[in-house]
Amino acid sequence: MVGVFAPGHLGELTQVVPFEMVDAVLAEAPAATQRRVRLLPARVTVYFLLAMGLFPERGYRGVFASLTAGLGALRPATPTASALRQARSRLGPGPLAALFTLLAGPVARPRTPGACWRGLRLVAIDGTQVAIPDSEPHRAWTQMSRTASHPSAGYPLLRLVTLVECGTRALIAAVFGSPADGELAYAATLLNRLRPGMVLLADRNFDAATFLAGTASTGADLLIRLKGNRRPPLLGRHTDGSIRSIIGGVEVRVIEALVTVTTADGSHRSEHYRLVTTLLDPQRYPATDLIELYHQRWEIETAYLALKHTLTRGRVLRSQTPTGAQQELWALLATYQILRIAMTDATNSRPGLTPDRAGFSVALHAARDQVITAQSIIAGTHIDLIGTIGTHILASLLPARRARTCPRTVKRPLSKYAYNKPHQPPTCHTITIEITITNAATSPLTRTTPP
Structure with a gap:
């Protein structure tokens, strides 16, 4: 990994999507085949696009700088945003669609x-x-479409x-x-x-x-x-x-049931399924x-x-x-x-x-760090499926799944508009779920799931 190809990596995640996989995808896409080695090769452009998803808050040059920050003496000059846009245009969507299909x-x-x-x-x-x-x-x-009543949809x-x-x-x-x-x-x-x-x-x-x-x-x-x-x-x-x-x-079989959710504070709601x-x-x-x-x-x-x-x-x-x-x-x-x-x-x-x-956030932040430091790009003779990212994940496991209910809302603390409270408990509660089969041949069958 030298010269113009040095920025073509995804940190430790490169072991999941290695150079060989990217090159194979590019070889199957005639439009992406390069007749000469450019300052922004197609392989580097693919990894740049993947890194855009890891660093959504950064502009083109910022994303590229993240890929080169840990390269040391191999670090090339950061191209202009226009050059990165042109590299994307040369590549097209086909290779990324094919890469996703492989993964x-x-x-x-x-x-x-x-x-x-x-x-x-x-x-x-x-x-x-x-x-x-x-x-x-x-x-x-x-x-x-835009209408006279909604010109700025x-x-x-x-x-x-x-x-x-x-x-x-x-x-x-x-x-x-x-x-x-x-x-x-x-x-x-x-x-x-x-x-x-x-x-x-x-x-x-x-x-x-x-x-x-x-x-x-x-x-x-x-x-x-x-x-x-x-x-x-x-x-x-x-x-x-x-x-x-x-x-x-x-x-087919058809099942009808009434599902009742009772929270720890005694409130409940029911829905027919x-x-x-x-x-x-x-x-x-x-x-x-x-x-x-x-x-x-x-x-x-x-x-x-x-x-x-x-x-x-x-x-x-x-x-x-x-x-x-x-x-x-x-x-x-x-x-x-x-x-x-x-x-x-x-x-x-x-x-x-x-x-x-x-935790998805834990994995995301660990992956970002590995991109910036350009660590573990190439696996050694012993392939470690856990690695640094996995170590972070295992050290910060989420709690075991609990039976609870929580409002299905996204809180926006900086909004100038009043918060529209849903018709649900405002905070998370442990719950008890009762399932009643409503179309039984004789009497309804009931099962209660404890909290």
Whole structure:
């Protein structure tokens, strides 16, 4: 690693995304192939884009300076912001999309605690929106319109849909584009990443006969919340309260339940759930167990929190053109996945430790430090899967998961506007959860989960 290639690294995370992987991706992208060695080679540009996700608050030259700060005598001059933009333009989005595809996938081992439920790997699918700069090309791409009553509407938004491994919150697949296309259209393109032995969790936005049938055709099972207006035919009842039905030509079980959450101060709230599943054996997969399992769907919400707020700190993407925004978002998704791989490697080193005990912020700050100091870029003869980043993670583990409720809000202390309190307890409380199956053949079945 000498000369112009010296800034091409990601600190200790380079062991997750090594030079050989980046070079292989570039070799498959004809548009990114260089006929001569430039002052900013394509390999360096790839690592620069990944580092942009680690340092969202820094400008182009600041990000590049972070990559070269620890290089000592090998440290080259910092290029201009214009030169870095031109390097990005030469590279295009293709290599970053291909790099993410190489990195994406389940990262938990079969015996990783929390990754599987009764031998089935838990995965979830959902969508979110990503803000991009307000430019004419972006407004055209996202089909964002302005009206006389709203001449200064908010930022254009991209729709991002991902398939996430619940146990580790790692990305299995992702797709994004204009919000003019709905979540279901994007989600359908990700179904080819499902495998037998997986169970897909999804909210009621994915209650569509074609989506259910498409999921079932992959060999994976599903557990999806139904919309209130869905009226599946009653073909029979099971003793656990679930009913036999058919949707989109797929034989399913339908479970209806009332979930009541009681907090430590005595307040409570209830919500009605109706789930559909292809796990047809009520003895092996009881209705109350499946209702409890559905809560794992929220792991994808936690993944989006880490991606959009912890990693980017809520900032709008930098790129002013659709091509640049695609490239930047693929790089951001790849950086997120690299961190998740490092976190899971760390927790796997300690038997019985669940991946959700690893702190994303801890991993992020440790990774940033390793980039700045340019440490452990090349692995020695003995590959250490833990490393400095893993050591920091294991030294600052999060508390074990507790049953509690907390307001789903983002506090903004500097806002001049009054805080709109939700209709929920204002602080975190331990809770007791009571599940009542409401469509039992005889009497309702109730299970109470202690705090």
